[in-house]
Amino acid sequence: MKTYLSLILLFFLSCDNKQKQLEKALLEKEEQVELDYFHLIEQSSDKSYGYTESNPIKVGGRSESIGPKSERRFLSALKGPNGETVRFYRDGSCCLFETPNVEPGLKGSLDIYKVYWEGINDTLQIYINMYDKDSLMIPVGLTSKK
Template structure:
């Protein structure tokens, strides 16, 4: 992590479905330690637009039931969260699917860049 509100992303995915498809959601995890929604925001806070623009986002809702062994209710099925993202100069919002139940390797989705942070020590 860069700080309490931002994950450190090191690469951009070359998979055009990563994050853009409910079949290939971004796996931020965190439900197991009550930080699922915070992990979603930490991930989103690390993104920048295609040319480094500041990204704004909102959660548009839950959708898309998927199987997960990490279902806290024990049914084996959970819902993804769908976020809409935009940046200055974008013509429309972009839809991203996030899984806060399972952990995976975090990358910026194709078409995004990684936010540059000024960290003074």
């Protein structure tokens, strides 16, 4: 009986250790993603760019299976209006649309991100299209990393 209890305890400790190793690896990977960003140069003059579902930021990458990473690379390149460090989180998706960059019979959807930084009273809502690609610009009211 003691042998069984020892084996069960060993099993649970082993699982817990593997879980901690997995969490550490994911955190390290996530940090690498956050450090990887697009180099944005051009400032948009269009106040709707990225802020409306009819004019989303088109990062592409879906066909190469890097769509979500492309979204994070874009958002990680942004800074607040005075160079503040920007934070963001995905708030959902919306707005089905036709695109040739999905499997036949399916539609694309926009991802909605909330963007904020220290000192801002509310979050900004950014719409991103990971299916189609276009020139990337800095949305009005924001700056970018150099």
